[in-house]
Amino acid sequence: xxxxxQIFVGRVPVGGGAPVVVQTMTKTETxxxxxxxxxxEKVAEAGSDVVxxxxxxxxxxxxxxxxxxxxxxxxxxxxxxxxxxxxKAIEAGAACVRxxxxxxxxxxxxxxxxxxxxxxxxxxxxxVNSGSLPRHLHELEETSPVEALVEAALxxxxxMESLDFTNFKVxxxxxxxxxxxxxxxxxxxxxxxxxxxxxxxxxTKWSGSLKSAVGLGALLADGIGDTLRVSLSTFHAEEExxxxxxxxxxxxxxxxxxxxIACPTCGRLQFDMxxxxxxxxxxxxxxxxxxEVAVLGCAVNGIGxxxxxxxxxxxxxxxxxxxxxxRALKKVPTARLVDTLFEQIDLSLARGGEVEFDExxxxxxxxxxQKIEMENEGDLTPEKIARMEKEAAEKGESDRVLLxxxxxxxxxxxxxxT
Ligand code: SF4
Numbered sequence: 001x002x003x004x005x006q007i008f009v010g011r012v013p014v015g016g017g018a019p020v021v022v023q024t025m026t027k028t029e030t031x032x033x034x035x036x037x038x039x040x041e042k043v044a045e046a047g048s049d050v051v052x053x054x055x056x057x058x059x060x061x062x063x064x065x066x067x068x069x070x071x072x073x074x075x076x077x078x079x080x081x082x083x084x085x086x087x088k089a090i091e092a093g094a095a096c097v098r099x100x101x102x103x104x105x106x107x108x109x110x111x112x113x114x115x116x117x118x119x120x121x122x123x124x125x126x127x128v129n130s131g132s133l134p135r136h137l138h139e140l141e142e143t144s145p146v147e148a149l150v151e152a153a154l155x156x157x158x159x160m161e162s163l164d165f166t167n168f169k170v171x172x173x174x175x176x177x178x179x180x181x182x183x184x185x186x187x188x189x190x191x192x193x194x195x196x197x198x199x200x201x202x203x204t205k206w207s208g209s210l211k212s213a214v215g216l217g218a219l220l221a222d223g224i225g226d227t228l229r230v231s232l233s234t235f236h237a238e239e240e241x242x243x244x245x246x247x248x249x250x251x252x253x254x255x256x257x258x259x260x261i262a263c264p265t266c267g268r269l270q271f272d273m274x275x276x277x278x279x280x281x282x283x284x285x286x287x288x289x290x291x292e293v294a295v296l297g298c299a300v301n302g303i304g305x306x307x308x309x310x311x312x313x314x315x316x317x318x319x320x321x322x323x324x325x326x327r328a329l330k331k332v333p334t335a336r337l338v339d340t341l342f343e344q345i346d347l348s349l350a351r352g353g354e355v356e357f358d359e360x361x362x363x364x365x366x367x368x369x370q371k372i373e374m375e376n377e378g379d380l381t382p383e384k385i386a387r388m389e390k391e392a393a394e395k396g397e398s399d400r401v402l403l404x405x406x407x408x409x410x411x412x413x414x415x416x417x418t
Pocket of ligand 1: 263267
């Protein structure tokens, strides 16, 4: 369940039903103000709502003052071991402090930070990592790592509450995806505070993105998690932000920019779709509007399977069609497909989202699609079978199309129709 409580990291609400907040962490030396600002600008542009910077030394805490002033998004200070750095970060204007109450030097020091944070109305992120559980939970960790993680988090929650500090969010992180999912599910039932999601040391752009999509996606789909960071082993923090957005967009939790859909290609593919999809994806980065754009590798199935898309292209060897909302806009040479697609998108956006169809060009496009469909009439693609099943079901004939061996042979498969 979404958290009951809400906190504010600067102007950004976290929890209590607010949109799930995207965050990342800079990978520069924080004291290198120009390099850090450069990265912050990039992640803000990519859609990070807040950004975290590491503050391991005095010079980083000093740099924080200027970074906070110049940053277009709220800055969170990431502190480990040294509570005086947490105090300095709050004085420097950090919008939030992330610390692990278990490694900051005992209750007195946590209390000192909590007292100053309360005075400055600065929230904290408190949390545990599977790699740094308190010693007294090691035995429990052996038998039940999930319970150990949750118990450690609850101990910190109780500690902060006993210090009269409730302006916090909580994180439980592990490199183990099933444990992260199970621990956060359990935690969400036990506390009203916002939950920060992440998979520790997820990995490279490829494997880390997948692990994050699986782990964080499962939780977010259940309504658990109020902010997330995708951790990837890349210096380009903006890549983490892009992946986080793809997860949120896939779950329809937030909208940002275009959504690209592309067929997986198959043996019917007739043009170099790999490079076309890559080009469309790249060019779509310049758009902020939540338009859906489809790229189909052929028109064998017509454009029906992408008719919900705002715009799309379907290609063949020499020619292709640009379409909008399931209707052909125009037929163009394959080499002009992408340029024409973007011309049409721009025209429509300039008209406030309206699409104007030139009747002659549209009819030419429709005729071309029909020709391709007819040329491949006997070709029973999965999409065609699905369409036939739907049409039959709508007519009330049957919810399954009865196919004979001539139409769709089963020789070579593991079943027969007789
Ligand atoms: S049949 Fe479907 S998957 Fe295959 S190339 Fe055409 S659109 Fe793509």
